[in-house]
Each structure stands twice: as structure tokens, then as C-alpha cells.
Amino acid sequence: MGAAPPGGVKWGTCRVRELHLGPAIRRRGSVHHTDDGAMMLRSRPRIVSLGAVLAALAALAVVAADVEQLLRPTCGDLLAHLDKALLPPTTKVFPGPVLGYVTPWNAKGYVMAEKYRAKLTHISPVWYQLRTREGARAGAQDPYAVTGGHDADLDWVSRLRSQPSGVDTWTPPLIVPRVILELDQAGWQAFFAPGDVGAASRAAAVRAIAGEVAERGYDGVVLEGWSALQGAGVFRNTELRSAFLSFVKGLSNELRGGREGAAAGERRHGVLVLAVPPAAPSAKGAPKFTRFDWRDVSAYVDLLSVMTYDHGPGGPNAPIDWVIKNIARLVPRGKGSERAALAALETPRVAADQYPPTLASGGQTRSCAADTAPGECQERPGAGLAAHLLVGLNFYGAEYDAAGRGGPILGNDFLERVREACEGEEAESPLSWSDEFMEHTVESERGAGRSGGGRRAWFPTRASLRARLAAATRVGAGVAVWELGQGLESFFDDL
Numbered sequence: 001m002g003a004a005p006p007g008g009v010k011w012g013t014c015r016v017r018e019l020h021l022g023p024a025i026r027r028r029g030s031v032h033h034t035d036d037g038a039m040m041l042r043s044r045p046r047i048v049s050l051g052a053v054l055a056a057l058a059a060l061a062v063v064a065a066d067v068e069q070l071l072r073p074t075c076g077d078l079l080a081h082l083d084k085a086l087l088p089p090t091t092k093v094f095p096g097p098v099l100g101y102v103t104p105w106n107a108k109g110y111v112m113a114e115k116y117r118a119k120l121t122h123i124s125p126v127w128y129q130l131r132t133r134e135g136a137r138a139g140a141q142d143p144y145a146v147t148g149g150h151d152a153d154l155d156w157v158s159r160l161r162s163q164p165s166g167v168d169t170w171t172p173p174l175i176v177p178r179v180i181l182e183l184d185q186a187g188w189q190a191f192f193a194p195g196d197v198g199a200a201s202r203a204a205a206v207r208a209i210a211g212e213v214a215e216r217g218y219d220g221v222v223l224e225g226w227s228a229l230q231g232a233g234v235f236r237n238t239e240l241r242s243a244f245l246s247f248v249k250g251l252s253n254e255l256r257g258g259r260e261g262a263a264a265g266e267r268r269h270g271v272l273v274l275a276v277p278p279a280a281p282s283a284k285g286a287p288k289f290t291r292f293d294w295r296d297v298s299a300y301v302d303l304l305s306v307m308t309y310d311h312g313p314g315g316p317n318a319p320i321d322w323v324i325k326n327i328a329r330l331v332p333r334g335k336g337s338e339r340a341a342l343a344a345l346e347t348p349r350v351a352a353d354q355y356p357p358t359l360a361s362g363g364q365t366r367s368c369a370a371d372t373a374p375g376e377c378q379e380r381p382g383a384g385l386a387a388h389l390l391v392g393l394n395f396y397g398a399e400y401d402a403a404g405r406g407g408p409i410l411g412n413d414f415l416e417r418v419r420e421a422c423e424g425e426e427a428e429s430p431l432s433w434s435d436e437f438m439e440h441t442v443e444s445e446r447g448a449g450r451s452g453g454g455r456r457a458w459f460p461t462r463a464s465l466r467a468r469l470a471a472a473t474r475v476g477a478g479v480a481v482w483e484l485g486q487g488l489e490s491f492f493d494d495l
Contacts, residue, residue, distance in 0.1 A: 070463040072429040075422035083415060083488045090118040090167050094469060094495050097121040097478030099222075099273065099305060099390055101178070102485065104151040109485025112492070117160050119495045120173045121478070122273070122303070124222045127151040128179040128212065130205060132187030143190050144205050146179065146212045154216065174219035176273055179209055181225030191247075192240050202247040210254040213270045220255055220270030222305060223248070227277045230287040245296055248274070252300035271302040273390075279329035280322065282311045294330055298385055305480040306330070308468075309394035314404030316458050317394050320438040320467050331386045331475050390480035391472040395487030397459030399444070406455065411488045414459040417444045431461070438467040460487060465494055 069077060087093070099122035102109035113123050128148040163170040183191060190201040213221060235241045255270035274297060276289035294304065308326050309318045397414055400406035409417075421430035421442055431440045440461045445454045472479050481495075 067463070070461070070466075071433045073431060074429055075418075078418050078430070079422060082418065082490055083411065085489045085492045087493045088166075089116045089492070090164050092119045092495070093493070094119075094479065095473060096387075096476065097303065097390065098495055099124055099176075099303065099478070099480040101126060101481060101483040103483050106483065106485040109483055110153070110156055112484040112489070114156065114159055116484075116492045116495070117173050118164055118167060118170075119492060122174045122176050122219075122271075123160060124176050124178050124273070125151070125153075126178045126483075128177055128221075129182045130179055130209060131182050132184045132190075141200075142204055142208070143187065143201055144183070144208045146208045149212070149216075152177075152216060157216075157218075174271060176220040176222050176271060177218055178222040178224055178275070179212075181223075181228070192234075192243050194239070198243055199246075202243065202250060205247060206250045206254050209251060210270070213255065218270060220272055220302070221251075222273040222275055223251070224275040226274065226289060227287040227307075230277070230289075248272075248297055249300045272300065273303040273305055274301045275305045275307070277307055278322075278326050279306065280325045282322065289330075291330055294385065298388070301388070303388050303390050303478070304330070305390045306392050307482075308392040309482065313398075313406070314400050316434070316437040316439045317396075317398055317460070318392075318439070318468065319436070320471070323391065323468055324471055327389070327391060327471055327475060327477065330389055331477075386475040386477050389472075389475075389477040391468065391477055393465065393468055393479050393481045394460060395481055395483060395485075395491060397457055399455050399457040401455050409457055409459065410486045414442070414457060414488070417442045417457050420444060433463065439464045460491065462490060462494060465491055469494055 073082075098120050100109075100113055100120045102113050102123065102125045104125070104127060113120065117123070128146050130144055131147050133143055133145050157175050160175060161172040163172075190197065191205065192198055193201060209221060209223075212218075229235060229244060234244065252272045255272055276293070277287040279289055279291070281288045289304075289306065297304075306326060308323045311318055311322055395411070397409050398406060399409045399413070399417075418430055421444070422428075430442050432442070433440055439458055440463065442457050442459070443454055444457060469479065479495075
């Protein structure tokens with residue numbers, strides 16, 4: 001079991017199998033919570049605007065919602081608040097980076113990204129593919145093309161970068177479209193060809209991607225392709241693995257302005273995010289990304305987006321122990337607080353720190369106020385590789401029958417199941433909470449035959465999301481949401 005915060009300061013906490021879902025409140029900005037839960041404003045040498053104080057109080061009230069209510073909400077609460085956010089869209093709660101994916105086939109994602117852009121540090125529209133040019137041969141000067149530009153909406157990108165009303169200071173989210181590698185056989189043969197032919201092909205791939213970034217004015221890219229290549233056995237061959245790593249290095253250098261030794265943050269027109277499979281795959285033989293892979297690419301990759309969802313059919317989407325195992329496998333054993341954080345994650349459950357709220361600082365909400373005591377912010381672990389890790393969060397769910405047959409469902413589907421389950425049951429909770437997996441389910445009679453059975457839907461809720469956000473926060477990692485339009489609007493209260 002975890003210890004209380006220093007000085008016994010504790011408020012709104014509840015332990016569920018050793019994981020706190022409520023916020024552990026320490027001194028942050030101008031609010032302090034005492035042992036008995038009282039809240040008071042502390043005097044500061046600076047002037048705090050009334051708006052900032054009200055935003056802070058609102059954030060604390062929402063984030064510290066009663067945990068029992070989150071775990072076993074009544075039908076009345078669910079129907080009234082399940083798809084409604086209570087915090088202002090400009091109040092950022094999660095202290096680390098948040099990348100949100102948006103797909104062109106889901107218009108709601110565009111709306112949510114624009115509305116909640118102040119909560120997001122990176123937005124990745126899933127627009128692009130790197131493909132082989134028709135008729136291209138090995139050794140051709142430009143064998144590859146970036147396709148998908150017809151989906152690019154630059155007016156929307158411009159709105160994402162615009163400062164929301166009521167925000168005094170503004171740091172716009174970075175726009176990093178996803179580029180997935182979809183080369184045909186001839187394209188891969190050229191890509192992995194030995195000697196100068198392969199080097200020239202990989203350089204052409206770099207030019208194609210970086211050229212689109214520069215032309216459209218993006219802030220970088222999310223590169224996807226590791227899972228497919230590993231599944232095809234490419235990385236078991238030392239030479240092929242080295243060739244792909246040289247491509248990642250070349251793309252990173254180009255985005256850094258062609259300077260091989262440029263430090264992260266010294267980008268000319270982009271950051272590089274690498275989308276990778278889990279470090280602890282749920283199925284034997286499935287693609288995985290190891291700590292050694294991370295070591296090999298860490299010098300060239302700004303962020304690592306790990307797909308900690310789609311655990312397996314017939315059950316939970318992302319069991320909490322599996323998520324924690326993935327985090328622990330990628331976070332190196334370091335010194336000081338990061339080492340202690342890793343030790344906590346390697347226990348059966350996250351212990352000690354709860355999911356923390358943040359306070360408004362006159363503009364976008366930050367995890368540490370401007371007058372925080374020196375070193376207080378730095379106490380949060382994550383100065384090493386963990387700070388570049390994005391833990392995958394699914395905003396979608398899945399529904400299965402008794403035989404394990406089924407598939408994904410979205411927020412509207414889940415709302416419909418809840419409404420059906422709540423007919424005539426105003427006081428009952430239609431949701432069942434799993435202590436083992438830390439996910440909610442709802443039963444449905446849809447598809448039930450003469451023998452009964454019905455279906456069970458696993459879907460994220462604020463309680464399940466907090467568990468995963470707490471795990472990421474514990475090591476100083478960020479999160480990556482797939483995808484912004486698939487869930488419920490209440491999910492944004494904890495981002």
C-alpha cells in the first residue's frame with residue numbers, strides 16, 4: 001500500500017486494489033488542502049485573478065469526484081453526465097504530454113480536437129501513407145510518394161493553432177499527421193536493397209515525408225510501420241534492422257534541419273513520434289517493442305506512442321496489470337525518484353500517488369504554478385526516457401457474446417446500451433466494475449437467442465481512464481488517445 005503524501009495531506013482518495021483513483025493534493029499554486037479535507041487559499045506575493053481561482057476550484061471539484069460514484073454510478077448520474085464534460089475546455093488536468101489521434105472517417109474527432117485543443121500537446125490526423133510510385137524501379141530517383149493529401153484540412157489545422165477565447169497565454173498543440181508505411185513488394189525490395197541502391201531509396205523516402213511536412217507547415221509526423229515490419233520478420237535480420245534504423249535516423253535528422261547532432265527541441269519543421277506495438281504483447285508471437293529497441297531509436301525519436309489497447313478478443317480492452325507491465329518494461333531503471341516510481345509500478349498495482357489535478361495559472365492550466373517552490377515540479381519522475389513515453393489510451397470499447405464473438409463499439413453505442421439497461425432502474429447502476437482489470441462492463445440482451453446469453457460491452461469510463469492516467473503520471477509519462485472522436489465527452493475532464 002502506498003504512503004500518504006508528505007505531511008498527511010490527503011483529500012478525495014479511495015483505494016481500489018491499491019490504486020488511488022482520486023487526486024492526491026499537494027501544494028500547487030495557491031490552493032492547499034488540509035488533513036480534514038478543508039481547502040483554503042494561501043496568500044501569495046502575486047495577484048491571482050478571480051477567474052484563475054474559480055477555474056482552479058472547478059478543476060479540483062471535478063477531478064476529485066466521489067470515487068464510489070465513479071465506480072458504481074447510478075442510472076440518473078449516467079444519463080445526466082456520461083457524455084458531458086464539466087470542466088472548461090481550456091482546463092488541462094493531466095500534467096504530461098497528450099497526443100490525440102483523429103481519423104478522417106470520424107467527423108466527431110475533428111470537432112473534439114478543436115474544442116479541447118488546449119488539453120492536447122500533439123494532434124495527429126491519420127491522413128498519410130508512404131507508397132511506391134506506380135512503375136518505380138529500384139534505383140529510381142523518386143520511387144516513393146506520400147499519398148492521402150486529399151484528406152488534409154489546413155483550415156482545421158489553422159483553427160487548432162488559434163488561441164481559444166479566455167486564455168491569456170497560449171501554446172498551440174503540435175500538428176503531427178500520421179504517416180503509415182504501405183510499400184508494395186518492389187518498394188520494400190528497393191528500401192532494403194544493399195549498398196547505394198538501398199541508401200538512395202531510403203533517402204528518397206525521407207525526402208517524400210519531410211517534403212510534405214515542410215510544404216504543409218506541419219510540426220512533424222507520427223511514423224507507423226514497426227509492427228508490420230517486425231511481424232514480417234524484418235528485424236530478425238541484422239542488416240535489414242540496421243537499414244530501417246538508418247531510415248529513422250535520416251528522417252529525424254531531416255526534421256531537425258539536416259544537423260545530425262541537433263538536440264530534441266531544435267527542430268526546423270518537425271518532431272518525430274514513433275508508433276509501436278506493446279512491449280508485452282498479449283498474444284504469443286505478436287509484434288513487440290522492447291527496451292533495447294527503445295535504446296536504439298531514442299536518440300532520434302521525440303516521443304514513443306505505445307499501443308496499449310486491443311489486448312485480445314472476448315475480454316477487457318486494456319487490463320491494468322498489462323498496461324503497467326508495458327510501462328515498466330520500457331522505463332529504464334534509473335536513479336532517485338524515477339527508480340522509486342518504477343519499483344511502485346512493478347508491484348501488482350500502482351501504489352502511493354493518485355491521479356493529480358492541476359491549477360489554472362492565468363492561461364492554459366499547468367501542473368505546477370508559476371510560484372511553485374524550486375524543485376517541487378522536478379520531484380515528478382520522468383527526467384529520462386519515461387518523459388518521452390506515450391501510454392496508449394483507447395476511447396473506444398468492444399462488445400462480445402458468450403462465445404467471444406464481437407467487435408469494437410463507440411461512445412454512441414455504449415450510451416445506447418446504458419439507456420437500455422437503465423429502463424425503469426433509476427437507482428441501480430447498470431455498470432459492473434472489475435477490480436482485476438479496472439474496467440467497466442454493461443450487459444445487453446442484444447443478440448440473445450433462445451438459450452439467452454446476451455452480450456457484454458467493455459468500455460472506458462472516467463474511473464478506468466484515471467487508473468491508466470495515474471500509472472502514466474507515476475513515472476512521468478504522457479498518453480496517446482485513439483481516437484478523440486470515438487469516446488464520450490466526459491473523458492476530456494481528466495485530460
